[in-house]
Amino acid sequence: xxxxxxxxxxxxxxxxxxxxxxxxxxxxxxxxxxxxxxxxxxxxxxxxxxxxxxxxxxxxxxxxxxxxxxxxxxxxxxxxxxxxxxxxxxxxxxxxxxxxxxxxxxxxxxxxxxxxxxxxxxxxxxxxxxxxxxxxxxxxxxxxxxxxxxxxxxxxxxxxxxxxxxxxxxxxxxxxxxxxxxxxxxxxxxxxxxxxxxxxxxxxxxxxxxxxxxxxxxxxxxxxxxxxxxxxxxxxxxxxxxxx
Numbered sequence: 001x002x003x004x005x006x007x008x009x010x011x012x013x014x015x016x017x018x019x020x021x022x023x024x025x026x027x028x029x030x031x032x033x034x035x036x037x038x039x040x041x042x043x044x045x046x047x048x049x050x051x052x053x054x055x056x057x058x059x060x061x062x063x064x065x066x067x068x069x070x071x072x073x074x075x076x077x078x079x080x081x082x083x084x085x086x087x088x089x090x091x092x093x094x095x096x097x098x099x100x101x102x103x104x105x106x107x108x109x110x111x112x113x114x115x116x117x118x119x120x121x122x123x124x125x126x127x128x129x130x131x132x133x134x135x136x137x138x139x140x141x142x143x144x145x146x147x148x149x150x151x152x153x154x155x156x157x158x159x160x161x162x163x164x165x166x167x168x169x170x171x172x173x174x175x176x177x178x179x180x181x182x183x184x185x186x187x188x189x190x191x192x193x194x195x196x197x198x199x200x201x202x203x204x205x206x207x208x209x210x211x212x213x214x215x216x217x218x219x220x221x222x223x224x225x226x227x228x229x230x231x232x233x234x235x236x237x238x239x240x241x242x243x244x
Contacts (some may be wrong), residue, residue, distance in 0.1 A: 004110070004157045007087065007095040007129045045138035046218040047083045048099065049133065051126045054090040059116040061175060064207070082219040084221070086110050087129060089122040097129060122193075127159040127170070134166050140218040142168060142194070143211065147175040149184040156184060160191040169194035171239070173207060173213045183192035195242035209235030217243075 052058070083102050089095040094117075096111050123144065130142050142163070149156075163170060171194040172185040177198065189196040199207045213236040216224040222243070229236035 004096045004098045007097050007125055016184040030134065047085070047138065048215065049085050049087055049130050049139055049142045051087040051142060051144045053121060053148070054088040054114055055118050055121070056116050056118045057147055058175070062116055082215055083208050084170055085133070087126055089119070089126065091119040094119070095122045095125045121146065121148055122150065124156045124159055127156070127163055130168060131162050131166065134168050139168050140213055142170040143173070143214050144170060145173045145175065147181060148178055149181040151186055153187065157187050157191055160188040161192040164192040168192060169243070172196050173210060174198045193243070195239050197238060206235065209233050210238070213239045
């Protein structure tokens with residue numbers, strides 16, 4: 001990708017063993033997250049992490065994701081601007097993050113340089129990266145597009161809870177109908193007070209509307225999302241309902 005950087009793997013270069021989170025710990029996370037105020041937007045536009053599963057099962061719809069990301073920038077420009085960081089994973093332990101970009105053409109070039117390869121999911125590492133990134137400067141939202149889940153759910157939820165405490169909602173879009181992935185994605189959305197939605201391979205228009213809605217939220221907050229909903233964007237209405 002040229003200007004990308006490898007997302008660090010904790011614990012001396014080996015994937016971290018999943019940490020276990022008790023029901024009480026998850027409940028405590030939820031209680032704290034539920035009490036927080038809606039995400040505010042920084043001056044000059046928001047920051048959004050756009051994360052993608054780039055393992056082999058995603059190859060058939062990779063081109064669709066590449067085309068639809070431009071819709072995010074179009075909407076974000078109207079809502080006040082947006083900086084996007086692309087994060088992707090593939091192979092057994094490759095997870096990389098680009099620099100922050102402010103135009104769709106640049107992001108498209110980055111995505112075209114990526115080819116899908118076999119491997120396992122690394123959503124926990126993606127969430128940890130967003131926690132670290134927002135510790136340096138606030139991130140308004142995380143978008144994740146994937147179709148599978150091969151990680152420990154307790155460890156995933158523990159990191160999702162940290163992200164929720166920082167006030168960063170995760171918007172997870174599932175391709176297909178894998179039940180394990182759905183359960184995991186719904187939990188991450190719940191812990192971060194984000195949203196979950198399933199889309200089919202042929203539902204490009206639906207995913208495009210949803211990406212526009214998330215971009216509007218990241219760039220202009222709930223007010224921008226509500227304004228988009230009034231323009232009869234079904235994706236915006238769907239996200240507003242889940243964010244209440």
